Amino acid sequence: MWGLDFSVLDWNEIGVASLDTLKMLVASAVFTFILGLPLGVLLYQCSRSSSGWVRAVYNILSVIVNILRSVPFIILIVALIPFTVSIVGVSYGVLGTIPPLVIGAAPFFARLVETSLREVDRGVLEAAQSMGASTWQIILKVLLPEARPGLLAGLTITVVTLVSYTAMSGMVGGGGLGDLAIRYGYYRYQKEVMIISVLAMIVLVQLLQMAGDRLVRHFTRK
Amino acid sequence: MIELKQVTKKYGKGAKTTEALSGLDLTVHKGEIFGVIGHSGAGKSTLIRCMNLLERPTSGEVWVDGVDLTKLGKQQLQTQRRKIGMIFQHFNLLSSATVYDNIAFPLRLAHVDKTAVAAKVDELLQLVGLEAHRDKYPAQLSGGQKQRVGIARALASDPQVLLCDEATSALDPQTTDSILKLLLDINRKLHLTIVLITHEMHVIQSICDRVAVIHQGGIVEEGTVTDVFLKPKHPVTREFIQGQAGESAQLALQAPHDGSSRICKLTFLGEKTYDSILSRTARETGVDFAILQGTISKIKDIPYGQLIVRLEGDAETIEKTIQRVTAEGLDVEVMN
Numbered sequence: 001m002w003g004l005d006f007s008v009l010d011w012n013e014i015g016v017a018s019l020d021t022l023k024m025l026v027a028s029a030v031f032t033f034i035l036g037l038p039l040g041v042l043l044y045q046c047s048r049s050s051s052g053w054v055r056a057v058y059n060i061l062s063v064i065v066n067i068l069r070s071v072p073f074i075i076l077i078v079a080l081i082p083f084t085v086s087i088v089g090v091s092y093g094v095l096g097t098i099p100p101l102v103i104g105a106a107p108f109f110a111r112l113v114e115t116s117l118r119e120v121d122r123g124v125l126e127a128a129q130s131m132g133a134s135t136w137q138i139i140l141k142v143l144l145p146e147a148r149p150g151l152l153a154g155l156t157i158t159v160v161t162l163v164s165y166t167a168m169s170g171m172v173g174g175g176g177l178g179d180l181a182i183r184y185g186y187y188r189y190q191k192e193v194m195i196i197s198v199l200a201m202i203v204l205v206q207l208l209q210m211a212g213d214r215l216v217r218h219f220t221r222k
Numbered sequence: 223m224i225e226l227k228q229v230t231k232k233y234g235k236g237a238k239t240t241e242a243l244s245g246l247d248l249t250v251h252k253g254e255i256f257g258v259i260g261h262s263g264a265g266k267s268t269l270i271r272c273m274n275l276l277e278r279p280t281s282g283e284v285w286v287d288g289v290d291l292t293k294l295g296k297q298q299l300q301t302q303r304r305k306i307g308m309i310f311q312h313f314n315l316l317s318s319a320t321v322y323d324n325i326a327f328p329l330r331l332a333h334v335d336k337t338a339v340a341a342k343v344d345e346l347l348q349l350v351g352l353e354a355h356r357d358k359y360p361a362q363l364s365g366g367q368k369q370r371v372g373i374a375r376a377l378a379s380d381p382q383v384l385l386c387d388e389a390t391s392a393l394d395p396q397t398t399d400s401i402l403k404l405l406l407d408i409n410r411k412l413h414l415t416i417v418l419i420t421h422e423m424h425v426i427q428s429i430c431d432r433v434a435v436i437h438q439g440g441i442v443e444e445g446t447v448t449d450v451f452l453k454p455k456h457p458v459t460r461e462f463i464q465g466q467a468g469e470s471a472q473l474a475l476q477a478p479h480d481g482s483s484r485i486c487k488l489t490f491l492g493e494k495t496y497d498s499i500l501s502r503t504a505r506e507t508g509v510d511f512a513i514l515q516g517t518i519s520k521i522k523d524i525p526y527g528q529l530i531v532r533l534e535g536d537a538e539t540i541e542k543t544i545q546r547v548t549a550e551g552l553d554v555e556v557m558n
């Protein structure tokens with residue numbers, strides 16, 4: 001069919017690559033969440049403050065976040081090699097890819113968190129304030145629960161973005177499906193491997209998006 | 223219970239400053255329902271939001287239950303705010319929480335233990351008549367039901383004071399009445415001091431004991447609802463009351479009359495509303511009268527009647543009639 005011969009595929013290798021992609025994805029998603037959520041809350045809180053120097057902190061944070069978001073991911077990986085080595089000991093393979101993935105995705109997720117917190121009705125925050133809620137209580141018991149659908153939608157977008165980041169990290173020996181597609185499909189002209197790898201990623205993205213949408217719908221009360 | 227002293231609130235800086243409140247003084251007594259009425263932009267919301275420091279006055283003092291809130295630190299203010307409940311025009315419920323969890327919210331903020339929370343919430347659900355809706359989310363409720371949740375939530379921490387910011391303005395007339403009745407019930411049952419702001423005279427008339435009229439950031443008239451309502455002094459107050467009485471009173475005042483006849487507004491208050499004072503007096507003095515317009519209504523639960531009549535006869539008879547009915551306890555205002 002179309003001059004393709006799928007019998008040459010090494011399914012074992014494809015299986016290992018898929019597993020690697022999943023590992024990278026899960027680990028980087030967890031750390032992105034752990035880092036990005038507080039960062040997003042911090043951005044939100046600083047942006048609402050009336051004090052001059054807190055707003056200055058916001059502007060600085062905001063610039064850093066924008067810089068990290070505007071550096072192409074492939075360059076970020078290379079630029080972060082010393083940092084990556086100092087944290088996980090290697091700059092390649094599954095382990096070596098996780099730090100740049102997290103550094104690349106956390107600022108992105110933080111912005112999405114900030115945006116969804118801003119959507120929370122000001123009146124509800126005021127009501128909580130009038131009941132004597134402290135700042136922490138407002139964050140934990142009002143802002144985050146009220147913004148939950150938005151946060152889940154943001155997380156879904158972030159994880160889907162991470163799928164394409166893991167593929168890019170294949171360019172520089174990151175392992176996983178992207179790596180496979182580049183090595184066989186591009187350098188050795190084995191179109192079959194590339195097609196299968198890309199298909200696997202498409203399916204993965206579809207599944208993630210569906211799961212995310214489901215969760216968002218489950219938690220939407222409006 | 224609440225005392226505002228020389229409260230000024232300015233918004234904005236420099237040339238763009240708007241002064242929403244200008245050196246305002248106000249006292250609300252314990253256990254009363256105090257109404258504040260004013261036009262849009264008069265400073266009503268700013269005023270009520272100063273009472274729990276959601277809005278910090280630019281200068282002045284805010285005393286609630288013997289404490290000057292403007293002098294408190296952040297944590298002390300949070301503790302004091304638990305004694306001051308508040309309900310809002312747009313309800314401001316947590317959309318992600320059930321009716322039960324919304325009402326439990328202030329208790330959980332105060333770290334009340336679980337069994338006590340459950341007991342309190344059940345009691346409040348019963349008070350506001352929402353037992354059947356405890357597990358619904360706000361989006362599944364009507365406006366009136368949402369406001370009931372708002373009221374229950376505001377009462378959860380056993381406050382001394384309830385502040386109502388246009389609590390009925392988003393509701394239809396029937397629902398408004400049921401919410402007002404609930405507020406009155408609560409005021410009587412729990413001896414709660416209630417401050418409510420509104421732009422509807424009807425709300426003041428239904429449940430308030432005293433009223434203040436706010437205009438351009440200052441109080442222009444203040445007193446018991448009967449006094450202010452039946453004998454308004456300031457033009458803004460008159461406007462609100464005329465708006466209430468409607469066109470027919472205006473028409474009555476335009477009725478034809480000759481030199482000796484007099485158009486008078488007679489006000490009957492309380493028991494006198496149902497008394498036949500006018501016809502009795504007319505029989506004695508021999509005056510004739512034409513009824514031009516009449517209303518009978520209630521201020522809170524005091525009945526009152528207002529009658530616009532044209533008294534006909536010679537000057538002396540009319541004078542005597544006016545003296546007689548005044549002596550009988552009616553209030554007479556000669557309109558021409």
Ligand SMILES: Nc1ncnc2c1ncn2[C@@H]1O[C@H](COP(=O)(O)OP(=O)(O)OP(=O)(O)O)[C@@H](O)[C@H]1O
Nearest residue numbers: 233234240242260261262263264265266267268269
């Ligand atoms: N956050 C704010 N920033 C700047 N100006 C404000 C702010 N809030 C209120 N104002 C101004 O203060 C004045 C009083 O506003 P306020 O909201 O107290 O009026 P109100 O009597 O509650 O009106 P309404 O009946 O429309 O609610 C208005 O001129 C308004 O424009």
Ligand SMILES: [Mg+2]
Nearest residue numbers: 266267268388
């Ligand atoms: Mg207002």
